[in-house]
Amino acid sequence: MASVIEDKMNLDREPEVDSLPQREKSTTIISPNQHALIRLPSEGLKIIDLKPGGIISLGKFGTFAVDGILGYPFGQTFEILEELKVKPIKSMTMQADETSVDNENEELTKDDLTKMLSNSSDNNQNIINIGSKIQKLTSEDVDKLKESGATSDIGQRIIEQMIAGHEGFDKKTLFSQQKYLKRKQQKFLRRFTVEYLGSSQLLQYYIEKDTQRVLDMSEETLGLLLNYANVRPGGKYLLIDETGGIILYAMMERMNGQGTIVSAHDNEHPNHIALRYSDYPEEMQNRMVKSINWLQFLEPENEKVEFETATEEEIEEMKHAKRAQYYRREQRAKNINSVIDMVMEGNFDGFISVSTLNMPTLLPEIIPTIGGSRPVVIYSQFKEALLETQHHMSTDKRVLAPSIMETRVRPHQTIPGRMHPVMCMRGFGGYILWGTRVFPRESGITAVGKGSGKSKKEKPEQIPEAVSQQASV
Amino acid sequence: MSFFEYKDIIEEGDLVLAFLGRSNIKPITVTKGSQLNTRYGNFEHDRMIGMKYGEQMPGAKGVGFIHLLYPTPELWTVSLPHRTQIVYTPDSSYIIQRLNVTSGTRVIEAGTGSGSFSHSFARTIGVEGRLFTYEFHEPRYIEAKKELEDHGLLANTVITHRDVCNDGFEISNIPEDFKKDDGICGDVVFLDLPSPWTAIPNLKSVISHQSRVGICCFSPCIEQVEKTVKALETEGWSNIEMVEVAGKRWEARKDMVKDVKDVVKRLKDIQSRKNQGIEHRKQSKIHNVGDKRDIKEVETADDSSPEPTKFQNLGKGFNPFGKGLRVREGDEQFQWRNVTKIESEIKSHTSYLTFAYMNPNVRLNTSVE
Numbered sequence: 001m002a003s004v005i006e007d008k009m010n011l012d013r014e015p016e017v018d019s020l021p022q023r024e025k026s027t028t029i030i031s032p033n034q035h036a037l038i039r040l041p042s043e044g045l046k047i048i049d050l051k052p053g054g055i056i057s058l059g060k061f062g063t064f065a066v067d068g069i070l071g072y073p074f075g076q077t078f079e080i081l082e083e084l085k086v087k088p089i090k091s092m093t094m095q096a097d098e099t100s101v102d103n104e105n106e107e108l109t110k111d112d113l114t115k116m117l118s119n120s121s122d123n124n125q126n127i128i129n130i131g132s133k134i135q136k137l138t139s140e141d142v143d144k145l146k147e148s149g150a151t152s153d154i155g156q157r158i159i160e161q162m163i164a165g166h167e168g169f170d171k172k173t174l175f176s177q178q179k180y181l182k183r184k185q186q187k188f189l190r191r192f193t194v195e196y197l198g199s200s201q202l203l204q205y206y207i208e209k210d211t212q213r214v215l216d217m218s219e220e221t222l223g224l225l226l227n228y229a230n231v232r233p234g235g236k237y238l239l240i241d242e243t244g245g246i247i248l249y250a251m252m253e254r255m256n257g258q259g260t261i262v263s264a265h266d267n268e269h270p271n272h273i274a275l276r277y278s279d280y281p282e283e284m285q286n287r288m289v290k291s292i293n294w295l296q297f298l299e300p301e302n303e304k305v306e307f308e309t310a311t312e313e314e315i316e317e318m319k320h321a322k323r324a325q326y327y328r329r330e331q332r333a334k335n336i337n338s339v340i341d342m343v344m345e346g347n348f349d350g351f352i353s354v355s356t357l358n359m360p361t362l363l364p365e366i367i368p369t370i371g372g373s374r375p376v377v378i379y380s381q382f383k384e385a386l387l388e389t390q391h392h393m394s395t396d397k398r399v400l401a402p403s404i405m406e407t408r409v410r411p412h413q414t415i416p417g418r419m420h421p422v423m424c425m426r427g428f429g430g431y432i433l434w435g436t437r438v439f440p441r442e443s444g445i446t447a448v449g450k451g452s453g454k455s456k457k458e459k460p461e462q463i464p465e466a467v468s469q470q471a472s473v
Numbered sequence: 474m475s476f477f478e479y480k481d482i483i484e485e486g487d488l489v490l491a492f493l494g495r496s497n498i499k500p501i502t503v504t505k506g507s508q509l510n511t512r513y514g515n516f517e518h519d520r521m522i523g524m525k526y527g528e529q530m531p532g533a534k535g536v537g538f539i540h541l542l543y544p545t546p547e548l549w550t551v552s553l554p555h556r557t558q559i560v561y562t563p564d565s566s567y568i569i570q571r572l573n574v575t576s577g578t579r580v581i582e583a584g585t586g587s588g589s590f591s592h593s594f595a596r597t598i599g600v601e602g603r604l605f606t607y608e609f610h611e612p613r614y615i616e617a618k619k620e621l622e623d624h625g626l627l628a629n630t631v632i633t634h635r636d637v638c639n640d641g642f643e644i645s646n647i648p649e650d651f652k653k654d655d656g657i658c659g660d661v662v663f664l665d666l667p668s669p670w671t672a673i674p675n676l677k678s679v680i681s682h683q684s685r686v687g688i689c690c691f692s693p694c695i696e697q698v699e700k701t702v703k704a705l706e707t708e709g710w711s712n713i714e715m716v717e718v719a720g721k722r723w724e725a726r727k728d729m730v731k732d733v734k735d736v737v738k739r740l741k742d743i744q745s746r747k748n749q750g751i752e753h754r755k756q757s758k759i760h761n762v763g764d765k766r767d768i769k770e771v772e773t774a775d776d777s778s779p780e781p782t783k784f785q786n787l788g789k790g791f792n793p794f795g796k797g798l799r800v801r802e803g804d805e806q807f808q809w810r811n812v813t814k815i816e817s818e819i820k821s822h823t824s825y826l827t828f829a830y831m832n833p834n835v836r837l838n839t840s841v842e
Contacts, residue, residue, distance in 0.1 A: 027573075028684035029838055071838035075685030075830055088834055091711035198573040220563070220718065223570025227562060230545045233576045233599040234478055254597060256576030349479050372481060372527025373543035383723060387811050390725035400527075400540055401495050404723035404813060407563040414715040414827070416699045421717075431723070436492075436548075438527040438540050445529065448513045448537040 025279040027196050030072050034279040037201040039193040041092055041186045045205045047197065047277055055084060062190040069194055080190040092191050093182065126171045137165035155188035175418065197277055199250030206246060206274070207426075214243045215354060216381040218429030220409045222250060225352065228405075228434045229377040233258040235349040236342075238369060240264050242355045245272035251352070252280065252288060262290045262342055264297050266357075290339040298365055300340045307333035347371040351437075354379040360392040367398045370437040376402075378433040386433040393435060402435035475625050476596050479543060483521050488624065490548050491516070492540040498552035500544070502623075513537035544624075546592040556613050557586040560665065560691065563720025564823055565593045571828065572661045572687035576601055581659040581679060583607040583637045583666055588617045590663065595626045602629055603651050605644070605659065605679075609636040638671040642679040654683075662688040665824075669697070670704035677708075682833050690827040698825045710829035717825060722816040727802045727809040735793040742791035 025034045030050065038046040040061055048056050054066040062080035069078060069086060078086040145158050162184060163169050172180065195201055203222055206214045217225075225247075231237065231254045239261050241247040251261055257280075263270055270291040278285075296303040307330060310318075318326060346369035353359070359378060370376060376399050380386050386404045393399040408429055412421050474480070474487040483489060483503060491499040493513055501509055501518070509516040514532020516539055524530065526543040542548060547562050560568075574580060576599040585591055585608035594604050604626075608614040614634040621630055631651055633644050642657065652658075657679040666672055669690040680686045688710065690701045698715050705713050792798070795807060803809055 028681075031838075071836045073684045073833050073837060075832050076834065077832075088836070090832070090834060196573070198575075200570055200573060219570060220567045223566040223568075224563060224720075227566035227569065227593065227597075228547055230547065230596070232477065232596050233601070253573075254575050256599065256601065258576070258599075347481070371479060372525045373541075374479065374527075375545070375547075383813055384811075387723075387725045387813050391727075391811055394725070400492065400542075402725075403495070404725065405563075406721045406723065407567070408719050409567060410717045410719065412715045412717070412825075414698075414702055414713050416702050419695055419698065419715065436527070436540075436542060438529060438542075439525060441529045441531060441538070444535055445531050445538045446535055448532075 024281050027198075028073055030069050030074055030076070030194055032066075032070055035197050035277045036074070037195040037197045037205060039092070039195060041189050041191050043186070045201075045208050047202075047205055058190075058192060061192060072194070074194060074196040077191060077193040080192075089191065092193055093185070121171050121173055124171075124173060124176065128168070134168050135162065135166055137162050155185075155190055158188050159184045197279075199246070199253050202246055202249060202274060202277060206243070211428075214246055215356070215379070216428040216430050217243070217354065217379065218407075218409070218426065220407045221379070221430045221432060222247075224405060224407050225354070225377055225379055225432055226250060226254060228432065229350045229352045229375050231255065231350070231352075235259045236347075237261050238264065238343075238348040238351045238366070240353040240355040240357065241272075242266075243274070245274035245278075247352065247354045248272055248289065249274055249278050252278065255288065257284050257288065259288065260290060260342070261288060262292060262339060262348070264292050264294060266294060268293060290335075290342060292336075292339045292343060296336065296340055297343055300344050303336070304340055305333040305336050343369060348374065350375045350377065352377050352379075356380075359385070359389040363389070363392060363396070363399075367396070367437065372437060372439060374437050376433075376435045376437055379430055380433070381428065381430045383431045386431050389433055393433075397440040398438060399435035400438040402433055405432045405434055407432075474544065476544065476546065476592060477600060477625070477628070479526075481525055483524050483526060483541060485522055488544050489521065489526075490542040490544050490552050492542050496551065498542070498548060500549070500552050500554075509539075511537070511539070513539065546589075546596050549592050550589045553587055553589055555587055556616060557584075559587045559589040561589075561720065561820065561823060562593075564691070564718045564826065565590050567718050568663065568689045568691075568826065569593065569597055572689060574598060574661055579603045579605075579653060579658055579660045579681070581605050581607075581642060581657065581662045581676075583635075583642070583664055583672060584609060585614065585617045585632060586665060587613075588620055590665070591617070591621065591630065591632075592624070592626065594663075595621075595630050598629060600629055603653075604630040605642070605657050606630060606632050607635045607637050607642065608632065609634070609638075637675060638666065638668060641675040642672075654681075658683075660684065660686060662686065663691065664688070665691040667697075668700070670700040673701070673704040673708050673710075680831060683837055684833070686831045688829050688831070691824045692827070693822070693824045695825065698827055701827050705827070705829045708831075710831050713827065713829040715825050715827045718823065719819075719821070721819050723813040724816060726812050726814045728812045729794060729800075730808040730810050731794050739791050739793060746790055 025031070030036060032050050032052045035047055035049055038048055038056075038058065040046065040058060042061075046058065050066050050070065052067060052070070055063060056066060057063045058080075063084060064078070064080050064086050065084040068084070069076070072088060077089050077092050079089045080086055141161075142158055145154060145161070159181065163181075169177065169180075199222065200219050203214060203217065203219055207218070229237070231251050233255050235255065236259060237251065239248060239251065241263060248261060248263060255261075263272070265271065272289070272291075275285065309330070310326060315323060315326065348370050351366055351370050351374070367376075378386065378389060383404060383406075390402045390404060393402040406429075410421050410425060412419055485503055485505060487503045489501050489503055491501055491509055491511075493499065493511055499509065499511070503518045503521050505519055505522075507518040509518070514537025516530055516532055521530065521541060524541060526541060529538050529540050531538050550559065550562055550565075553559070568574075574594065574597050576597070578598045579602060580594050580598060582591060582594060582604060583606070585606045591604060591606050598604060606617075608617055611634060614632065618632050621627055621632055631644070631647065635642075635644075644657070647657065659680045662676060662680065664672055669692065676688075688705070690698075690705075692698055692701060702713055702715070793807075795804070800807065
């Protein structure tokens with residue numbers, strides 16, 4: 001896939017577009033021919049391609065036609081009806097009585113639901129654990145019910161009958177009954193939410209699918225990384241992205257088509273596989289993302305491509321295939337040489353690394369290319385790797401005040417009267433080393449607090465950080 | 474100077490962040506004839522003009538130094554004059570990420586407070602985005618307005634002096650190029666107010682009805698969250714979830730590697746010196762009877778003082794861990810391992826973040842069917 005992007009880049013002989021670059025995809029309305037994220041009642045995630053006329057299967061949650069969801073805003077939740085049809089509902093967790101936006105097809109009214117949950121206990125004193133025997137509805141019964149129709153009403157009916165068949169249901173507390181209901185809804189309701197595939201959604205998708213792919217990075221860490229790196233439209237950034245393009249996508253989202261990202265990579269060709277979900281026009285990808293491998297980066301003079309330009313007549317004389325090949329080679333040379341020039345010119349607006357490379361040996365090659373007072377932001381799933389890097393920076397002195405930052409979001413059960421942190425959360429999320437590129441003086445600097453006994457007497461413990469900073473230079 | 478792009482050379486009138494230490498950054502506007510006086514020396518503004526951003530600047534007469542930094546919202550958050558409790562970067566960056574604030578987003582913020590988050594929003598939404606920020610405290614509003622103006626942020630930001638809880642969010646004087654659908658039409662709402670539940674019902678007329686709108690309410694108390702959640706539910710917001718963000722900073726430190734073999738070696742050393750001392754004393758006692766001691770012996774005897782603590786402090790004998798000496802962390806004479814240590818004080822609670830979404834729940838574009 002990665003090489004496909006490069007090949008496309010090479011074939012692209014269109015002149016640069018002058019008009020103001022725009023995201024051509026919609027970020028607000030579910031629109032044809034772009035990707036979207038589907039959230040399932042089970043909290044599972046799926047990326048779909050919104051091909052007009054297409055049919056999407058969500059496994060046990062049902063099947064629907066793409067055309068039925070087009071035109072609604074992103075964030076809309078749907079319920080699957082019969083014959084691939086859907087209806088919009090307010091939200092995934094709403095009770096059946098509140099689901100319908102247009103108030104039709106209501107089979108289970110609020111009264112029914114209240115009746116269903118009306119017999120409950122004040123506490124769990126009378127609950128005796130007899131395992132699955134407490135449920136009179138067998139799995140065969142459930143399968144039979146499932147076969148009887150494909151609509152969400154079936155799900156609702158199954159839940160009703162499960163409650164009816166649950167001998168201990170009235171002995172549960174109301175809270176416990178609601179939790180039971182929610183669990184069954186997650187299992188049987190045929191609902192789904194369609195979300196815009198932003199960088200958070202793409203990251204969540206990969207976290208669920210393959211957390212090693214994103215090197216354990218959490219959403220909060222991605223946010224912190226992008227803010228510390230001061231990513232904004234028009235910037236020129238140097239990036240190492242070993243997540244297959246998820247960081248690259250997040251940066252492109254924030255830059256909205258303006259600016260450049262030089263992406264340095266280990267292999268001969270870059271791996272930006274995640275960009276296939278980005279729906280960015282090829283022209284924009286080619287303009288914004290400039291790839292360079294480490295050989296080209298570290299030995300720019302040797303790696304520049306020499307290309308002999310043919311004359312007009314020579315090109316005219318070429319056979320079709322040969323001419324195409326000529327153009328491809330010309331474009332390739334241009335691309336490689338221009339990115340090598342950018343690196344040699346340096347003065348990047350920031351360095352962002354999400355990689356497994358050893359920074360202490362790489363940084364001496366990187367730092368000179370970063371502009372003054374620009375951020376240096378390095379991600380690692382291991383604090384220890386950043387620790388080595390921070391020590392290296394402290395000695396090197398060209399990155400000011402390096403700090404290892406950790407951020408963790410703790411979700412809560414958000415029900416009035418019953419607020420509490422949820423019991424489990426993801427343990428990992430990675431760490432960020434953040435500093436600022438500076439130009440230290442070689443000589444002529446005497447730190448206050450070093451040698452001059454005067455300042456030592458003046459409460460140096462007041463700002464120990466600053467003193468050590470001063471003393472260390 | 475601009476929060477929308479970098480530049481390399483300091484000019485007169487620029488906002489420069491003078492970095493004295495991690496938690497000691499002084500914002501200065503470079504003015505001819507002025508001087509920055511600190512504990513770390515004195516720094517004439519005239520000398521800053523023409524210097525590079527990021528340069529280390531020596532103080533007058535070469536005493537002390539500072540680093541001259543280009544302002545970013547994240548550095549500004551560390552250096553800004555506090556008027557209220559501020560939203561720190563771990564919180565603000567998460568809110569921006571989770572609500573998908575990007576270039577072009579239309580944001581509603583109340584209240585402005587110290588303007589820390591306003592800077593971060595304004596940077597991320599860029600010149601194509603719009604920030605509508607509200608502050609009900611007049612002196613704070615005046616200060617924030619001046620600051621936003623000085624920082625060039627009025628290019629995408631409108632600040633209004635308003636109590637949004639009582640008087641709502643609608644404003645009459647929206648500049649033409651700030652309007653969308655003839656109004657504010659916000660995509661994202663951030664409420665940092667004492668009683669957000671009173672402002673929530675006022676949002677209807679100022680948020681987008683063409684797309685999903687995200688909200689984050691920032692409240693320190695759980696009681697506030699309760700009321701906020703109820704108000705959000707009543708007003709039709711869904712996917713309500715409250716979270717907390719915990720940000721921590723770790724310091725890279727060095728910890729001395731102390732091998733028990735060295736401990737044993739040192740104990741043996743002490744013992745042998747002790748014995749040596751006893752021997753010496755015995756010897757000298759024998760010799761002392763009537764005799765005068767050899768001058769060489771006197772010196773050796775002094776060297777091996779029998780008090781173990783004494784020669785430790787003097788750095789004599791085998792002292793592998795520098796006991797009794799002032800050892801600089803990382804001193805090359807000793808062996809170290811790299812370790813991390815958490816900052817001495819962490820923010821254990823900033824605020825609760827309550828997120829929710831408002832969906833229009835209608836098909837907006839039927840032509841695609």
